[in-house]
Amino acid sequence: MYDAGWAGISWPKAFGGREASLVEQLIYYEEYARAKAPYVGVNFVGLLHGGPTLIVEGTDAQKEKHIPHILRGDQVWCQGFSEPSAGSDLASLRTRAERDGDHYVVNGQKIWTSFAQVADYCELLVRTDPDAPKHRGISWLIMPMDLPGIDVRPLPTLHGEGEFSEVFLDNVRIPVENLVGAENDGWRVTNVTLRFERGTAFAGEMYDLKRWLSEIAAEAQKVTSYGARAWDDAGLRREIGHLQADIDALWNLLKLSIGQADESGVPGVGASAVKLFFTELKQRIGDVAMRVLGRAVLGRSDMAGMPVQYFSYEALQSLSMTIAAGSSQIQRKIIGERILGLPKDK
Amino acid sequence: MAFKLSEEQQELQRGFRDFVAGRFPLERAAEIADGKPDHALWGEVAQMGVFSLRLPESAGGLGLSYVDAALVFEELGRALVPGPTVWTHLATGLIDGAATGETVVTGLDLTTNLHTPYVLENLDAARAVLLLKDDGVFRLDPGSIEAMPVEIPLDPLTPVHHAATLPTGEKIGDAQTASSLSLLGSLLSSAMLLGIAQAASEMAIAYAKERVQFDRPIGSFQAIKHMLADTFVRQELARAAVYSAAGTLDHPEVGDAATAVAEAKLVAGESAMRCCRTSVQVHGGMGYTWEVPVHYFLKRTWVLETTFGTVDEHADRIAATFGG
Numbered sequence: 001m002y003d004a005g006w007a008g009i010s011w012p013k014a015f016g017g018r019e020a021s022l023v024e025q026l027i028y029y030e031e032y033a034r035a036k037a038p039y040v041g042v043n044f045v046g047l048l049h050g051g052p053t054l055i056v057e058g059t060d061a062q063k064e065k066h067i068p069h070i071l072r073g074d075q076v077w078c079q080g081f082s083e084p085s086a087g088s089d090l091a092s093l094r095t096r097a098e099r100d101g102d103h104y105v106v107n108g109q110k111i112w113t114s115f116a117q118v119a120d121y122c123e124l125l126v127r128t129d130p131d132a133p134k135h136r137g138i139s140w141l142i143m144p145m146d147l148p149g150i151d152v153r154p155l156p157t158l159h160g161e162g163e164f165s166e167v168f169l170d171n172v173r174i175p176v177e178n179l180v181g182a183e184n185d186g187w188r189v190t191n192v193t194l195r196f197e198r199g200t201a202f203a204g205e206m207y208d209l210k211r212w213l214s215e216i217a218a219e220a221q222k223v224t225s226y227g228a229r230a231w232d233d234a235g236l237r238r239e240i241g242h243l244q245a246d247i248d249a250l251w252n253l254l255k256l257s258i259g260q261a262d263e264s265g266v267p268g269v270g271a272s273a274v275k276l277f278f279t280e281l282k283q284r285i286g287d288v289a290m291r292v293l294g295r296a297v298l299g300r301s302d303m304a305g306m307p308v309q310y311f312s313y314e315a316l317q318s319l320s321m322t323i324a325a326g327s328s329q330i331q332r333k334i335i336g337e338r339i340l341g342l343p344k345d346k
Numbered sequence: 347m348a349f350k351l352s353e354e355q356q357e358l359q360r361g362f363r364d365f366v367a368g369r370f371p372l373e374r375a376a377e378i379a380d381g382k383p384d385h386a387l388w389g390e391v392a393q394m395g396v397f398s399l400r401l402p403e404s405a406g407g408l409g410l411s412y413v414d415a416a417l418v419f420e421e422l423g424r425a426l427v428p429g430p431t432v433w434t435h436l437a438t439g440l441i442d443g444a445a446t447g448e449t450v451v452t453g454l455d456l457t458t459n460l461h462t463p464y465v466l467e468n469l470d471a472a473r474a475v476l477l478l479k480d481d482g483v484f485r486l487d488p489g490s491i492e493a494m495p496v497e498i499p500l501d502p503l504t505p506v507h508h509a510a511t512l513p514t515g516e517k518i519g520d521a522q523t524a525s526s527l528s529l530l531g532s533l534l535s536s537a538m539l540l541g542i543a544q545a546a547s548e549m550a551i552a553y554a555k556e557r558v559q560f561d562r563p564i565g566s567f568q569a570i571k572h573m574l575a576d577t578f579v580r581q582e583l584a585r586a587a588v589y590s591a592a593g594t595l596d597h598p599e600v601g602d603a604a605t606a607v608a609e610a611k612l613v614a615g616e617s618a619m620r621c622c623r624t625s626v627q628v629h630g631g632m633g634y635t636w637e638v639p640v641h642y643f644l645k646r647t648w649v650l651e652t653t654f655g656t657v658d659e660h661a662d663r664i665a666a667t668f669g670g
């Protein structure tokens with residue numbers, strides 16, 4: 001993938017990309033998903049928002065050190081933004097970085113850090129000026145995950161396994177050259193990252209909804225209840241029709257909103273509309289998937305040839321999507337205040 | 347029909363709630379999920395009269411009503427007490443030892459629109475299996491079923507097996523009995539769903555008061571208030587539907603019990619699903635962890651929602667009452 005310049009197709013040619021526009025990138029996702037190519041998985045953070053952030057905000061040295069490796073998939077990244085008391089209110093984060101010569105000494109705790117167990121680098125947000133207003137004292141650092149003082153403790157999800165972790169930082173010394181953007185200007189850089197995360201990063205997963213729904217429909221045509229196919233239920237068929245229309249509309253909305261953002265290269269606030277609708281749509285699809293499984297939902301592993309593991313994993317996973325990367329409530333607030341211009345609530 | 351719980355009923359509810367809260371706090375449920383079974387629990391639940399409570403006093407029961415049974419099963423649901431409590435209760439009077447809990451009974455309701463494979467809950471613990479079919483009630487020996495254990499059950503507290511076919515078994519009840527047991531199973535499952543709806547909502551409400559973001563408790567945000575207000579309304583609707591269905595079974599002259607129970611199962615099923623989902627959402631990232639027990643309620647909801655008729659099947663039955 002990398003060798004052919006496909007891994008980060010919107011990325012600059014100088015770094016092994018193809019300089020595709022965001023819209024071209026979507027066409028690529030369509031083809032990629034259609035070919036049933038593997039999901040980016042652990043490379044999600046690096047490929048879809050860490051790398052893009054470095055391209056926009058990083059120094060030449062940072063780009064050179066990381067971008068080709070992220071593309072090749074031999075540098076896994078994680079996102080160390082959230083903290084136990086700073087989730088939706090990310091700017092209230094407390095992890096402290098104090099300057100000591102040409103290093104920052106970092107102390108604090110991160111939580112829900114996906115892939116921290118396997119990551120080589122972390123997009124780390126720290127507080128560099130505790131006296132400034134909360135949005136002004138934040139910096140964005142590249143943290144190598146093998147530094148002394150980093151303790152990663154897996155935090156089991158409701159699946160019963162670790163996808164994310166808690167990350168404890170005890171006097172971790174990070175070179176000052178790992179600062180992305182200016183010191184105390186991290187909030188602006190963060191917003192660049194978040195806009196990639198909410199805007200284009202989900203495109204592949206969005207496209208996967210199509211595949212999931214068609215597998216649900218195929219399964220409904222197979223499973224029987226009392227001799228009749230689940231598919232013979234007009235209510236179910238109609239719902240699948242609604243979902244398919246919504247999936248296609250969402251995909252077109254994504255193209256539209258990205259087309260508008262293409263000039264700046266950074267997805268705009270319209271990304272919130274896409275993220276909100278996508279994540280709630282995925283939950284509706286999950287409900288239908290569970291209905292089609294009938295009593296087979298009571299297992300997490302496949303039974304009698306039914307794709308129980310796939311369907312139930314995705315249905316449960318969809319619950320996290322309205323929480324992570326800006327909850328649905330926060331997206332509605334952004335749409336209301338920043339797109340519609342409604343007054344802010346006190 | 348007047349809709350007020352009597353003094354005795356309120357006392358029964360409180361007494362039972364205190365018993366399960368003391369004996370089976372959520373931490374115990376989590377321990378069972380971690381593979382530490384609680385062997386004594388079943389006997390103590392039986393001792394409280396869960397299985398025999400509707401038997402006449404002359405037969406060693408408590409002579410209680412359907413409403414009383416619903417109140418008790420609501421508490422079992424709220425506390426996530428592991429099964430097969432409903433089936434063992436249904437088997438009372440049909441299978442020796444069920445009333446005292448000595449014979450653990452599980453079962454399948456094939457009068458509802460069941461998909462194959464047949465998925466059986468708590469089969470390893472059971473000494474008898476009840477099958478409800480359109481033409482009667484059948485008893486199977488668990489050992490006679492060629493069933494495969496499911497490695498990872500959805501609900502960590504509800505182990506399941508699946509089987510492609512079932513033996514015929516011994517007929518121990520007629521078609522009428524099968525249909526009334528299905529009705530009772532539906533009612534008791536609805537009561538458990540009501541308990542779950544309330545437990546999941548209460549966790550969310552408590553968290554919304556405590557969790558601070560943007561320098562205020564998240565419960566002060568209108569978005570959160572609205573979600574929790576909606577779940578409260580759903581939960582109280584479920585309560586009304588369940589209690590009134592139970593009341594209709596106690597007093598068949600006041601209405602059509604079959605429809606009342608179908609409505610209760612539908613409303614309670616939707617209510618529990620909504621309350622659990624909202625609770626996950628209100629808990630934010632913590633709601634997606636194993637450590638915060640909301641997921642147990644959600645998963646148990648799926649178990650109960652697929653027994654004794656799903657929301658869709660009950661909707662079909664209700665629609666059928668309009669003829670056409």
Ligand SMILES: Cc1cc2nc3c(=O)[nH]c(=O)nc-3n(C[C@H](O)[C@H](O)[C@H](O)COP(=O)(O)OP(=O)(O)OC[C@H]3O[C@@H](n4cnc5c(N)ncnc54)[C@H](O)[C@@H]3O)c2cc1C
Pocket residue numbers: 078079080081082083084086087088089111112113114115164320323324325326327328329330333557559560564567568569570627628629630631632634
């Ligand atoms: C699967 C998963 C993976 C994750 N991966 C990462 C990762 O890799 N890196 C990382 O840094 N973080 C990660 N997170 C954390 C995620 O970003 C946070 O969970 C999210 O920001 C929400 O914060 P919180 O969990 O503290 O919830 P809270 O902010 O406490 O929110 C609780 C509830 O309150 C609501 N709420 C909060 N504020 C408002 C408001 N102003 N108005 C209305 N409602 C409000 C929320 O919508 C939610 O329903 C992940 C989370 C999940 C679930």
